[in-house]
Amino acid sequence: ATEISLFRFFGGCSDEYANVTDLSKAVGECGIIQVLANKFNAENKDGIVVKTQSVEWGVYYDRLSANVAGRTPPDIAVMHRSVLPNYQVRGLVEPLGKHFATVGVDVADFVPVAREGVSANGEIWALPFDLHSLLWHVNADLFVKAGLVDEKGQPKLPGSPEELLRHAETMKARTGKAYLAIPSQADPMPTWQYLSWVWQQGGNIVDAEKREALLESKESREALRLLNVLYAAGHANRKHDYTAAQQAFLSGEAAVLINGTWGVDVYAAQARNPNSALKNYVVRDMPNLYGKEAVWSDSHIWVLPKQSKPDAAKLKAALTFLKFLNDHNFHWARTGHLPVRASVLASAEMRALPHRSEYTRTATIATGLPPIQYQRALMDLLINELNSTWLINKPQDKALANSQRAASSILRRSRRR
Amino acid sequence: MNRTFGDRLILVLVIGAAFVWMMPMLWVLSLSLRPNEELVRSTAGILPWPKTLEHFATLLRVSLTPRWLLNSVIVAFGMTALTLLLSSLAGYAFARIDFPGRRAVFLLVMAGLMIPEQAILVPLHAMLADWEMHNTYFSLIAPRLAGPMGVFLMTQFFKAVPRELEEAAELDNASRLKIFWSVMLPLSRPALTTLGIFTFLFAWNDFLWPVVTATQPEMYTLSVGLGSLQGNFAMSEGLGFLMASAVFASAPMVILYVVFQRYIVQGITLTSGK
Amino acid sequence: MREPAMTVTSVQDAGSRPHGLARYRDALSGYAFLAPFLAFYAVFLLYPFGLGLWMSLHDWEIVGDYREFIGLLNYQELWDDPYFWEALKRTLQFAAITAPAATVLGLVLALALNGPLRLHGALRAVFFASNIFSVTVVTLVWSMVLNPDRGLIANGMRAVGLEPIAFLADQDWAMPALVVTTLWWVAGFPMALFLAGLQQIPPEVYEAARLDNASRWAVLRRITLPALARTTLLVVVLQTVMHLQVFGQPLLMTRGGPANSTRPLVQLIYETSFRDWRSGYASTVSVVLFVMMFCVALLQFRLSRQEGD
Amino acid sequence: MADVLLRDVRKRYGAQEVIHGVSLELKHREFIVFVGPSGCGKSTLLRMIAGLEQISDGEILIGGRRVNDTPPGDRGVAMVFQNYALYPHMTAADNMSFGLRNIGTPRAEIEERVAAAARTLQIEHLLKRRPSEMSGGQRQRIAIGRAIVRRPNVFLFDEPLSNLDAALRVQMRVELVQLHQRLDATSIYVTHDQVEAMTMADRIVVFRDGRIEQVGTPLEVYRTPANTFVAGFIGAPKMNLLETRVTAASTGRVEVALPGGRAELAVDGRALASGASVTFGVRPEHLRRTAGEGVFRGQVKALERLGRETLLHVTGTDGASLIATDTGDSPVRIGDTVALALEPGSGRLFGGNGAALPPAAASAA
Amino acid sequence: MADVLLRDVRKRYGAQEVIHGVSLELKHREFIVFVGPSGCGKSTLLRMIAGLEQISDGEILIGGRRVNDTPPGDRGVAMVFQNYALYPHMTAADNMSFGLRNIGTPRAEIEERVAAAARTLQIEHLLKRRPSEMSGGQRQRIAIGRAIVRRPNVFLFDEPLSNLDAALRVQMRVELVQLHQRLDATSIYVTHDQVEAMTMADRIVVFRDGRIEQVGTPLEVYRTPANTFVAGFIGAPKMNLLETRVTAASTGRVEVALPGGRAELAVDGRALASGASVTFGVRPEHLRRTAGEGVFRGQVKALERLGRETLLHVTGTDGASLIATDTGDSPVRIGDTVALALEPGSGRLFGGNGAALPPAAASAA
Numbered sequence A: 001a002t003e004i005s006l007f008r009f010f011g012g013c014s015d016e017y018a019n020v021t022d023l024s025k026a027v028g029e030c031g032i033i034q035v036l037a038n039k040f041n042a043e044n045k046d047g048i049v050v051k052t053q054s055v056e057w058g059v060y061y062d063r064l065s066a067n068v069a070g071r072t073p074p075d076i077a078v079m080h081r082s083v084l085p086n087y088q089v090r091g092l093v094e095p096l097g098k099h100f101a102t103v104g105v106d107v108a109d110f111v112p113v114a115r116e117g118v119s120a121n122g123e124i125w126a127l128p129f130d131l132h133s134l135l136w137h138v139n140a141d142l143f144v145k146a147g148l149v150d151e152k153g154q155p156k157l158p159g160s161p162e163e164l165l166r167h168a169e170t171m172k173a174r175t176g177k178a179y180l181a182i183p184s185q186a187d188p189m190p191t192w193q194y195l196s197w198v199w200q201q202g203g204n205i206v207d208a209e210k211r212e213a214l215l216e217s218k219e220s221r222e223a224l225r226l227l228n229v230l231y232a233a234g235h236a237n238r239k240h241d242y243t244a245a246q247q248a249f250l251s252g253e254a255a256v257l258i259n260g261t262w263g264v265d266v267y268a269a270q271a272r273n274p275n276s277a278l279k280n281y282v283v284r285d286m287p288n289l290y291g292k293e294a295v296w297s298d299s300h301i302w303v304l305p306k307q308s309k310p311d312a313a314k315l316k317a318a319l320t321f322l323k324f325l326n327d328h329n330f331h332w333a334r335t336g337h338l339p340v341r342a343s344v345l346a347s348a349e350m351r352a353l354p355h356r357s358e359y360t361r362t363a364t365i366a367t368g369l370p371p372i373q374y375q376r377a378l379m380d381l382l383i384n385e386l387n388s389t390w391l392i393n394k395p396q397d398k399a400l401a402n403s404q405r406a407a408s409s410i411l412r413r414s415r416r417r
Numbered sequence B: 001m002n003r004t005f006g007d008r009l010i011l012v013l014v015i016g017a018a019f020v021w022m023m024p025m026l027w028v029l030s031l032s033l034r035p036n037e038e039l040v041r042s043t044a045g046i047l048p049w050p051k052t053l054e055h056f057a058t059l060l061r062v063s064l065t066p067r068w069l070l071n072s073v074i075v076a077f078g079m080t081a082l083t084l085l086l087s088s089l090a091g092y093a094f095a096r097i098d099f100p101g102r103r104a105v106f107l108l109v110m111a112g113l114m115i116p117e118q119a120i121l122v123p124l125h126a127m128l129a130d131w132e133m134h135n136t137y138f139s140l141i142a143p144r145l146a147g148p149m150g151v152f153l154m155t156q157f158f159k160a161v162p163r164e165l166e167e168a169a170e171l172d173n174a175s176r177l178k179i180f181w182s183v184m185l186p187l188s189r190p191a192l193t194t195l196g197i198f199t200f201l202f203a204w205n206d207f208l209w210p211v212v213t214a215t216q217p218e219m220y221t222l223s224v225g226l227g228s229l230q231g232n233f234a235m236s237e238g239l240g241f242l243m244a245s246a247v248f249a250s251a252p253m254v255i256l257y258v259v260f261q262r263y264i265v266q267g268i269t270l271t272s273g274k
Numbered sequence C: 001m002r003e004p005a006m007t008v009t010s011v012q013d014a015g016s017r018p019h020g021l022a023r024y025r026d027a028l029s030g031y032a033f034l035a036p037f038l039a040f041y042a043v044f045l046l047y048p049f050g051l052g053l054w055m056s057l058h059d060w061e062i063v064g065d066y067r068e069f070i071g072l073l074n075y076q077e078l079w080d081d082p083y084f085w086e087a088l089k090r091t092l093q094f095a096a097i098t099a100p101a102a103t104v105l106g107l108v109l110a111l112a113l114n115g116p117l118r119l120h121g122a123l124r125a126v127f128f129a130s131n132i133f134s135v136t137v138v139t140l141v142w143s144m145v146l147n148p149d150r151g152l153i154a155n156g157m158r159a160v161g162l163e164p165i166a167f168l169a170d171q172d173w174a175m176p177a178l179v180v181t182t183l184w185w186v187a188g189f190p191m192a193l194f195l196a197g198l199q200q201i202p203p204e205v206y207e208a209a210r211l212d213n214a215s216r217w218a219v220l221r222r223i224t225l226p227a228l229a230r231t232t233l234l235v236v237v238l239q240t241v242m243h244l245q246v247f248g249q250p251l252l253m254t255r256g257g258p259a260n261s262t263r264p265l266v267q268l269i270y271e272t273s274f275r276d277w278r279s280g281y282a283s284t285v286s287v288v289l290f291v292m293m294f295c296v297a298l299l300q301f302r303l304s305r306q307e308g309d
Numbered sequence D, E: 001m002a003d004v005l006l007r008d009v010r011k012r013y014g015a016q017e018v019i020h021g022v023s024l025e026l027k028h029r030e031f032i033v034f035v036g037p038s039g040c041g042k043s044t045l046l047r048m049i050a051g052l053e054q055i056s057d058g059e060i061l062i063g064g065r066r067v068n069d070t071p072p073g074d075r076g077v078a079m080v081f082q083n084y085a086l087y088p089h090m091t092a093a094d095n096m097s098f099g100l101r102n103i104g105t106p107r108a109e110i111e112e113r114v115a116a117a118a119r120t121l122q123i124e125h126l127l128k129r130r131p132s133e134m135s136g137g138q139r140q141r142i143a144i145g146r147a148i149v150r151r152p153n154v155f156l157f158d159e160p161l162s163n164l165d166a167a168l169r170v171q172m173r174v175e176l177v178q179l180h181q182r183l184d185a186t187s188i189y190v191t192h193d194q195v196e197a198m199t200m201a202d203r204i205v206v207f208r209d210g211r212i213e214q215v216g217t218p219l220e221v222y223r224t225p226a227n228t229f230v231a232g233f234i235g236a237p238k239m240n241l242l243e244t245r246v247t248a249a250s251t252g253r254v255e256v257a258l259p260g261g262r263a264e265l266a267v268d269g270r271a272l273a274s275g276a277s278v279t280f281g282v283r284p285e286h287l288r289r290t291a292g293e294g295v296f297r298g299q300v301k302a303l304e305r306l307g308r309e310t311l312l313h314v315t316g317t318d319g320a321s322l323i324a325t326d327t328g329d330s331p332v333r334i335g336d337t338v339a340l341a342l343e344p345g346s347g348r349l350f351g352g353n354g355a356a357l358p359p360a361a362a363s364a365a
């Protein structure tokens, strides 16, 4: 038997799904990937055993780096598309184009945005797995109660910053509930929202060509201002962390939860529970406040880290598993993420999934960070700085100035090579 | 008498403080013995317990905890044994053998006391990466053998051993190695015990270096493994389990502490210098 | 007199002998006994220390093999780096609160528990016991104790009708929460050191004081405290050095947050190197940390020399 | 007037009694020395007088006042400890004035008293130094100075000289006695050194196992030990003690058998039957080699030539062994057989229980 | 045949010389005692003989063989240390056999030798115990046993009794001498206790500052000290030394002035002019209180009643002070004026440099 190691985040649920191989029983990111691995281990004919190592999301990349740096990389690892350049530029991941051809992964079936995300220098470097981005998860009942509905009785979302604030005031006045719930502490969510708004204004935070930071631009200031206005007015609780924000939404204390595609399945399931305070759950694409449609997005992708001692059997086993994952792309999409295979997107079973019709535009307006190195360092620093504007009332200009300076120093290395 | 009244008052106050001091541990112990379903409802109170040992069973059954325990045991014992050996050999040489350059070498070694582990964390990692030695028992143990504290303590101890003993052995035709092995080592049992316990405690609780060098779960020590669980298990679902793992990881230390308390206190007196 | 652990003592007085052949034999056996330790010392301490200095002059990535000599550019950047200054400030803040607090707490406990009763012994054991836990256990326990939903303190606050505080997520509470956690963890150690110091005061001195009509307060102020001066210095230094290296508590309890308010230097080193791959820069921060701690140790050395004999 | 009075004083540690009812009367300005083997309770008793140990039973009066419950500082006593117990971080002057400051003595008076004490002890040049900067003898003087400035009625000394070297000990011994003569106080001095006891005391109190064995002037204790214990404890080389039997006994004289002869002693033998077991004691210096008969014959097993005199270790035919003195240039050699004569009036007789037999009117040989 | 021979042995620590050329011949089976004040180099010399210290200069021969570069274990010497230096973790038997095991002595022989030594020292019942389970005296015996089993030619003792209490010390003193007589070895014994030196030695070697001051039998050293240093060092209470002047000198006799009279001594006074400064020495026991004139008159400043005798501290009118002995029941009181007579033939005279003046044929008073 060939044992290969799989390195991933998505949480640990090996106990809950200890021996489950029935995909229909699996819920959520963790459940589905766990059951996929179980199923593969149970059913593959080559005696391959995939050993999963699940690492907490917050320290995942530290761990991955440490493993790669320590010359003990896993055989397979999940990562975000935005991080790939770091590894690809340094030659730390296997090129996969040729291998995909051998094992029968059809590269042509990938939707273009996904394929481009994993391509560089005319080579494919990873298996794209999904496209995920921000959504507005909506408690329709509260919108009805606040009268924020269109003619069809559907929740009506704002079309400009001013309208957003008006709606939020209305919500507060009519229902006593907060308009927004957003994880604002130790979480990247507000930063992703901020990015979306920067892009909606036609701006950006880095110049990919010149490899320069643009954090003090007027678009950047405006996006940050809007966020802080919302917090200041009490339309979102600045102290919520991920769990608290989610809890506020599920218990009907907030009308909109800003969270990713991965939540759809979970919230839908919650809403079906008769005891739940959230009864009428719907999903919406990120509303366009500034004119240009855009929403932050990223992809989960699978890479085969370069081994210091290449092992053909393991490589083959890893590729077999990648093929298996690609074949089950649909099941991953059940989490709420968008599938990356055109054939899956178009399939009937896909269309049959709940709420999917409610955020069809996301696939087209999804925007990612430009392909530069050190994205993660950049994001971490941005998250910290932005958070501090509402958490400790750091002046917004100062936060952006600090970010600009730090980002420049990070990008320096990127410019050098 | 006034004096004794004051003493009693102080004693009462301290007993109260001790109770508060123990609360967190007792509470955690109690949590670890209650079923998760109950914990979801309420975590208040300490009694009644125990109600269930399921968390401990789970700990041993499905997780890597037994493996981490084994790693911790190997690392702690390995580090302790080797530290004792290296420190006593070197301490003996510094204390008792007159060789050229001794003073200079001793100063060089003692200068190492000034170098904190964090200062060499990064280069050490880079070095072991070059050797492709991460995630091995070697990488968990070897860098910790370089600390001069043990050598310092053993040097101090051997210096205090009456010189006559060694001279008597010399008159008894014993060689250097024989003197070291048959006379000095057995003599230094109290010092070795103390140093051993401290090394063991340190090894068992070590965090920063193992977290950096042990990146594969199979090679985690208990303290690193526990750290990784803290993130992976949301406090909501696996609270009892999480608390059980804390109890589990501390149990050996508590036992060690109870058994060797005398030496630990004695060791502190030793570190404070004599 | 007592010689603190950090002090370098001389080994000059080990006697003299060797003649001719014996001298040669001694040299040989001396180095033979030292060799095993010296090997580890050189390879795992001296060399990495030098390598660290060397790395700080580079753009040096922990992953891959990008290493470029950039002279003192890292140091220059460090000077301009608000994150570094923030972390430095937090580190100093943490040490400046925790070290004196642990010292005072240890002293108070030691004074209260320096009794002959069995009960005193048991209480000493209780206060010292928290010392033996690993940082992961301590942080786990205290994260739970401080948890705003179901923590011990939250339970208590709710019981008396107060709104629980999210200590670790609150800008104003996070640092004090870490300090309290740390005190609970370490205060037993200074206590034990002070107890050792108290044991060394001859009981006759107290008896003499009784004959001299000294009040409790006079005994404490004029006899006990002065006698503990050296121990106090030792404790303060050991604690300061220890808390300048704080890492596990913020990493595991607050991740350095909220809003960077609890990120210490070591965490900065760790993250810069292993998250951002900027090992050269991390080494630069390490060098600064080393210099700081070296200064503290030097200060102690000077003070204990003055205080000495 | 008794300055210190002990009435059936007892001390218990838990269930164990270590002082078994001691009664003693100390006169004003007396110099009393407590001697006894280690662990016999000398220090304990002293510390009870000082107030450092609780009195389990009985009572202690100082200057006529019952002090059982008086705190140490208020008893008018001062103590000099074996290891001096100086306050290590205070200067000598501060050490001496600490007690006075604690009771709020005016500053001027403190200075005057310290200066006076320093003059008496010739330690003026040491006043600014700390204990760690002084020699053992100097520290000892500071400790005494600390006691003096309090102007106590009773001085207590617990083996104050035992940490000093031999020469200094001899010197301090003389100085302490002279000091005592100048001061208006009673002194109680604990020692296990019998030379100190003999040379310093007005009266010696010999203790054993928490009980008083004998109280008397040094010469009384040396000459007429109350029992075999005191006989063996006081004097070096110690008194020879021989188990023997009474051969004849009358009101005023007793005759005992010795290996080599008989000895007649002037003790009251009325209670003794002929043949009763008794112990005959004689000090080595009272046994002299004689050309004639003597009371003891034996072989010299060992010789200790001390220069001024020679100690003969003589073993009799029946195995009894004793020590006699001879001149420094004694011609005796190991293996010689010698006869020993008793100096007139020097033997002592102890009954079966070890207690000395009551003396008769006159002595005989 | 000289068993141990030192030829101009010197010892330097760095630039400092602490043994300044010592030459000494020890005869086979002799018991030699080294005495001298602390720090005079006794231990150093002993350790050089043992091989524990390097010899800076000169040479040492043991049994005729030069051992300067022989390792300690091969010199045929055994040493008993002051603090016994037993291996604390070994039983008594193991302590004794360690050396033999190191040189591969057959097990049967080891056992036999240990048993024999144990019998000699009467420590058979202790063989299984560890040092911590024994009393001081028992440990001392084990240490001696360890030395015996090696059957050395030379026994070295470095203050072996100083850690014992007084009574045990006296007993061990006698036993050690008896042991020496049974064994076929030379013993070198270091002590600073002059009673030990006097009672144990065949010959005493008195050291001062790394030099030999005098070598001789105990009585020679006591009676005819070679100089004022030896005179003051040997004997307790020590010899009275008075600075005085020669009043008349001839070939066979010298007369000196004393406070209270004159004394005539039978020394060779040819080199002395009348009026020359000399030191007159007399031991306390040779000064007796007299009703008549005497050679010394003075006031009694202090009295030490030791029971068997009384020491009188007498100060003359010119401030010179000396000690005389009197009987135990001396009627003298402090403040009395007494006259002291010299016993015939007992005074000693030392020249300006401290060296004793050469004796004439006969002595006089």
Ligand SMILES: Nc1ncnc2c1ncn2[C@@H]1O[C@H](COP(=O)(O)OP(=O)(O)OP(=O)(O)O)[C@@H](O)[C@H]1O
Pocket: D013, D018, D036, D037, D038, D039, D040, D041, D042, D043, D044, D045, D192
């Ligand atoms: N705190 C205590 N608890 C129990 N027993 C004690 C205590 N202090 C003293 N003793 C016992 O009391 C007895 C008398 O002790 P003390 O110290 O008075 O003897 P000592 O005559 O002064 O002896 P030394 O000459 O050795 O000083 C001893 O048997 C001792 O063991």
Ligand SMILES: Nc1ncnc2c1ncn2[C@@H]1O[C@H](COP(=O)(O)OP(=O)(O)OP(=O)(O)O)[C@@H](O)[C@H]1O
Pocket: C015, C016, E013, E018, E036, E037, E038, E039, E040, E041, E042, E043, E044, E045, E192
């Ligand atoms: N290792 C050494 N380095 C320098 N000087 C030393 C050393 N060992 C001894 N000395 C000096 O040599 C001299 C003789 O010391 P030694 O120990 O022989 O004296 P001692 O006669 O045995 O004294 P004591 O009676 O105190 O034991 C002393 O002045 C001592 O200071």
Ligand SMILES: [Mg+2]
Pocket: D042, D043, D044
């Ligand atoms: Mg005592």
Ligand SMILES: [Mg+2]
Pocket: E042, E043, E044
């Ligand atoms: Mg010596």
